[in-house]
Amino acid sequence: MGVVEARGITKRFGPTVALDNAGITISAGQTHALVGRNGAGKSTLVSILTGLQRPDQGEVLFAGEPAPALADRDAWRSKVACVYQRSTIIPALTVAENLFINRQTEGGRLINWRALRARAQNVLDQYGVAIDAGSQAGDLSIEQRQLVEIARALSFGARFIILDEPTAQLDGPAISRLFDRMRALREQGVTMMFISHHLEEVYEVCQTVTVFRDAKHVITSPVPDLPHDALVAAMTGEAAVAYQARARKVKAKSPVVLAVSGLGLAGRFHDVDLQVRGGEIVGLAGSGSSGKVGLAESLVGLRRPDTGTIIVNGVSPRLGDVPAALKAGLGFVPQDRHHQGFVPLLSIGENATMPIAHKLGRFGTISSARRRTRAEGMIEQLDIKTTGPDQPVGDLSGGNAQKVVLARALADDPSALVVINPTAGVDIKAKRALLGSVEDAAARGAGAVLVSDELDDLRICDRVLVMFHGRVTKELPRGWTDSELVAAMEGISS
Structure with missing residues (x-):
């Protein structure tokens, strides 16, 4: 039993x-x-x-x-x-309020806030959670x-x-x-x-x-x-086969599709220079506090850097402006697909074609037939398991929802991609499909920045830039070993 x-x-x-x-x-x-x-x-x-x-x-x-x-x-x-x-x-509440939400009182009608914090601190201490019960959960x-x-x-x-x-x-x-x-x-x-x-x-x-x-x-x-x-x-239901990164050689004369110079954001990263050529996949690796995610989000306008410039396909979009970055030719797969990647109640077709809605009709209207056709192509290309383009994305499994997010990023044939943790929370086959699609985009001439906590994801990269305490500290060419990359991520010089 x-x-x-x-x-x-x-x-x-x-x-x-x-x-x-x-x-x-x-x-x-x-x-x-x-x-x-x-x-x-x-x-x-x-x-x-x-x-x-x-x-x-x-x-x-x-x-x-x-x-x-x-x-x-x-x-x-x-x-x-x-x-x-x-x-x-709930970020707006304290830790104590979150611990005892709807249980704030003990028998009485009024909340004794000092007693509530004491009860919460006892629970935290009992289970070895070193957090102040009175602190704000959002922090x-x-x-x-x-x-x-x-x-x-x-x-x-x-x-x-x-x-x-x-x-x-x-x-x-x-x-x-x-x-x-x-x-x-x-x-x-x-x-x-x-x-x-x-x-x-x-x-x-x-x-x-x-x-x-x-x-x-x-x-x-x-x-x-x-x-x-x-x-x-x-x-x-089949023998294990590790994902094999494709052999690919970036042409020296390929145009620079994404260029970053002197980029900095207080408390996150400092003085970052970066160039990505068409057909090249550049990885960003580092710990959670390295600044890699903040840098990637700044490239697409989710954060506004304090210093530096970003040039996409020869255009310098306004910093901190997502629509401007997308218009310049960036495609983006965010870290949090649930909050930033899709609208759960909208269909696969609606989500996947958002960046190209203006191309699917005339005079401010959208042709349902043209949207369906484009969505069906994306579903086939990324092998999205679905009943059809009209199924709400919220009904899909995590891996298939992530494929919809990537489909949207690729919808307008971007010249550069920024992809953050694309395989987090997805299964083995979905990982292969997602990484393969990034490689397909590179084969078509797009440049890509791939941020991942998964070392195996980074094997598709032509080179990996390691960030430590907000700075790029090392560049590793394709063929690195796990020990080399981890040592660099932990700040161990070789």
Whole structure:
């Protein structure tokens, strides 16, 4: 008998079978990994294990007892909590207010703010979260917000926590600290289900792994008994094949499509010079505090630099002006696809053709037929798994939604691309498609800046610029080793 069991779970959404007689059993005190490609059924299982969805068939048990009624939210919170990839922390509130939202009082009608902060600080201290309960949640780092969410989950009394892609937005040192915290929680008797597309993390922090594929349970195994290749084969139904970067040589006479000189933004990066030629892919690597994301966002106008110039295809767009950057010929894949990449309620066709809407009709109108035709071409080119161009992007799996974001970036045939963490939270096949599309763009003559926390993503780059404390400190040509790149990222000179 496990802390939680899901038996024979079937769930349909119209004609789509999200789970097909699937199940999982998680033993007390374990960190149990759940892995699978996007669309395998992981998110649906999470919604059922947390009482947000009712299965069409099957049952959920906690310590052998039937799960509470869906309407009894307090009972569910006392048994299970989920820390999602997208933070649910409210930035405008304090840490204490976030920890005890809707539970600010203890029996009385008026809030005793001093007592509330004391209660919150006790919870944080109990679970080793070194954060001031009175601090503003909006001032916390992503890592700190996750720790607050974990503490909030445990404050309800739940001893089973689901961690859904918790490392997707963390750098290496922050991931190590999160894993240390997870190990400490295990020693305190907390059971966890860990969802991640980074299979190395499964081997580092989990004891058992369950694989879902095509809405079905495929295998459950002790982690040491399932080699990496066998795990990938279980997820994909085929032998593991690593993504092979294409052989490509940038012509010395290729035009410079993106040029940066003396670019600086206080507190983020300083005096950056950069040139990208047509057909060239340049990587940006570094820790979360290196300034690489801030630099990339400045290139496309999301941030306004204090100093320096940016020239795109011979044009100098106004700094801090996204429409001007796009008009100059930049395509952009943002770091946060949920908030900056697409409009969930709009269709694939509407999202993917936003940059070229003015080209799809006359006199301010849009031809639905022309938009559909363009969208269908993008769907085929990027292998987007969908019912068609009219499906809302919010209904897609993470990997397919990310493909829509890339389709939009490529829609107007940009001369330069800026791509930030394109494979975060997507499965192996989606990674291949996304990286392959960046290489396709380069083959057509576009230059690209690729920012990624994944070393394997950077292997498609012709060269990688390493940033450390806001400055470019090293350039590595294609063929670098992991140890070379990591040493440079950590500021170790060779």
